[in-house]
Amino acid sequence: MSEPARVDETDVERLAAHIGLTIPPGSRAAVAQHLAALLAAVRVVEEFPLPETTEPVSRFEP
């Protein structure tokens, strides 16, 4: 898996504020670490050259 992205406590505090979420101060470092790990997973997915025609899986059956 790719190396974790750089995410710091200020990043998570700012991002959380946009969705009305307050990260408890004691949790910010751990949240930054977990978000970095998630973004590393995102990068593993995004590095793959998906065909443009590939649609998301959908369960919606009207």
Added chain:
Amino acid sequence: MIDATTSAPAIAAAVRAGKTRAREVVAGALERIAQRDRTLNAFTAVLREAALADADAIDRRLAAGEDPGPLAGVPFAAKNLFDVAGLTTLAGSKINADRPPATRDATAVARLRAAGAVLIGALNMDEYAYGFSTENTHYGPTRNPRDTSRMAGGSSGGSAAAVAGGLVPLALGTDTNGSIRVPAALCGVFGLKPTFGRVSRAGVVPLAWSFDHVGPLARDVAGLAAAFDAIAGPDPRDPACSTQPPARCSDALTRGIDGLRIAIAGGHFARLAADEALAAVGRVAAALGARHEVSLPETHRARAAAQVITAGEAGAYHLASLRTRAADFDPMTRERLLAATLLPAAAYVRAQRFRAWYRARVAEAFREVDVLLAPTTPWPAPAIGAPWTARIGGTEVVTRSHLGVYTQPLSFIGLPVISVPIVAAGALPLGVQLIAAPFNEAVLFRVAARLEAVGVVGVPSDSS
């Protein structure tokens, strides 16, 4: 004689034949729980009076010449993620403990009861099913019956420990990324994650709608099949539930494996594992005469995409509670859920698009093979409280997350999988995944029954 090691079908046969009464069977299970669960901590609620009343009702129906169902008098328990009428659905959390009791049973619970099984109680789990260890801070860790200093695995850890410890012969769990298969493997019991949509999730608290599955854990293959047959099938209460009628798997157990093409999953499924985990796959492959290896493409990305989708959906589901009650979450899940709320939408959609691509590639592989074999976990049960990271093959991994390295890519695309237990004398249990194409559960049961018959897999009789 019915004891802690008696399988669900054997109990039902004895009750139906009048050789024992359901009340005696249920009283025996309650007694074992009273004796052992202070150590194991598998149960969060024991429904003593209700269970005895239900058992009496089964006995009355038999005395009246009625058929109480194929699982007559079989005690079972359900992960506390399932609604049970009259009981608050904890979902492993402190927050949900404030909610009123459920007003009706989850579909899977109701179907087992309709088949004559008797609900004994609710089982411990990782908070909101977001974990692989059942080291629950609110309700305490569930301990592995094979070594009580070790994790039971999760998130259906209470389910696996209750079955492995001989408290009940049958339990219900859920599996989003491996939460039936991982604890089944670490505790040494059989666990089935059916095809996505094969078993209703109605009345079950979600973790990630895209991947949530309901399935049974049992001490033997016939018990697993009987439970699956009872719970599988369409349900209008679950919009993701398939309308296809299910194949009856109890009838598949004696069909043998002639003609089945069985191969070993290579590549991703052979990396970053302890030698004994790969040796377990080798023992199963040898017993089945499987020598051919199949490599599924880009499986490490499938696992990464599963992590992204799970986080995206779980973060969205819990956002309201995270805004108002973050301090009440389990520290084992709180920071991961908080981080999950911050994922960009584009990442989530990209992962769902990759899911479609990977599903198509794996479907191609299953044109050449009927069953694939892979380790369930990369190593046996870690110690409770194990360090956050560990090293394997020179690579640092996250100890608990790495337990799902081989299960996540499979639930990602909804394939049916049975984890079969390998329990060698003096060693901790391990599991091997039997994997099939969607809706081919019957093929998995044929293979599992063969492995059990030749003694390669199974729960040892001293496991109680």
